[in-house]
Amino acid sequence: MDFSLDSLMLSRLQFAVTTLFHMLWPLLTIGISLFLVLMEFMWLKTGREEYFLHVRYWAKFLLLSFGIGVASGLPLEFEFGTNWAKFSSTSGGFFGNILGFEGAMAFMLEAAFLGIMIFGWKRVSRRMHFFSSIMVAFGASMSAFWIMDASSWMQTPAGVSIQDGQTTITDYVAAVFNPSMGYSFAHMMAACLETSLFFIGGISAWYLLKGRHTEFFLKSFKASLALAVVVTPLQIYLGDLSGRGVAKYQPAKSAAMEAHWETNLPGQGASAVLLAWPDQANEKNAWSIEVPGALSLLATHTLDGRVPGLKEFPPQDRPPVVLPFYSFRIMVGIGMMMFFLMVWTLWRWKQSRLTP
Structure with missing residues (x-):
């Protein structure tokens, strides 16, 4: 991959930086809104004031993340046109609709009820306020649905045909x-x-x-930990599911993520590369630390499953290797650190060491 600072690389860098900054805020908006729905439900069910106080406190962070998310998301949408005009023109028949759905169906729903959720405590009934909280969480989740739909369609396009340089929808559901x-x-x-x-x-x-404020924050700490005990292992499972999906539908991308150059022979499992320095010019790894058979197990759930190597694909169809290889490992490493941190904290809790 050419890393010279031409207009293409600068466009990529600008889009990447904008996306990296923007990404954190919708994540927090969606997750905190769902957490608040749970806390408010517990307040309505039990009548315990501590749940009410947690809703009021953490809603401040929801408002902050929503505001920054909107401010950083608008430039991101404009960059589809300014940085990727040809793609926007070619794929606008579907891609533009999806972004429009996100704005009209999800963002507007979320924005409409957010004001009631934040400022309507003394102006609407408890049930109406709870309904508003649900709508905010639902709208935020719908935003994620449409944005991930646009992203996944770019990865595995379906239901469209390209005629005269334009994308035509043949099956909207597909x-x-x-x-x-x-x-x-x-x-x-x-x-x-x-x-x-x-x-x-x-x-x-x-x-x-x-x-x-130890009594207050100990309760929120324990609540977040109790939920993380469920969500963190689930995320590892979903990550494995996603990895197998990439191996099935995007084998060249999967091979690049794993710095896997040679297709394994029948009866021999493909090795998983833990660390390496990929040499794309010479189609090999300059050095590597490997686990025999592990890649076949991860990609196919068999010890000798066939995993296509990068050499099976024409050079012009191969993605860059170094950046996906290391970014994937950083992501997995962070995920495992979060898992072990959760396990350690849970152990501390079980040892009765989490006290004010």
Whole structure:
């Protein structure tokens, strides 16, 4: 891959930086809104004031993340046209509709009820306020659905044909529910919840370490931990499901993520590369640390499953290797760190060491 700073690379860098900054805020908006729905439900069911206080406190972070998400999301949508005008022109028949659905169906629903949720405590009934909280969470989740639909369609396009350089929709349902949509959306929703739970738990832990408002933040810390016990292992499972989906529908991309150059022989499992320095010019790894047979097990759930190597694909159809290879490992590493942190904290809780 050519890393010279031409207009193409600059467009990629600008879009990547905008996306990286924007991505965090919808994650928190979705996850915190779902957390607030649970807290408000518990308040209505039990009448315990502590749940009410948690809703009021964490809703402030929801408002902040929503505001920054809107401000950073608008430039991102404009960049589809300014940076990728040809793609927008070619695929606008479907891609533009999906982004329009996200704005009209999801964002507007979320924005309409957010004001009631934040400022309507003394102006509407408890049930109406709870309904508003549900609508905010539903609208935020719908935003994730449509955005992930656009993303997954770019990965595994379906239901369309290209005629004279224009995308024509032939099956709208197939396009929306394309092959990678299901596991991509599930993986993203779990990421929203996991990130938000660790965000809430992290802030709570900071206050506990400082010895400030310990009774309040110990409850939010334990609530986030209890939910993380379910969500974190689920996210690992969904990550495995997503990885197998990539191996099935995008084998060249999967091979690049794994720096896997040679297709394994029949009866021999493909080795998983833990660390390496991919040499794309010479079609090999300059050095590598491998686990025999592990890649076949991960990609096919068999010890000797066939995993196509990058050499099976024409050079012009191969994705870059170094960036996907290392970014994938950073993602997996962070996910495993979160899992072990959750397990360690749960063990501390079971040892009765989580006290004000």
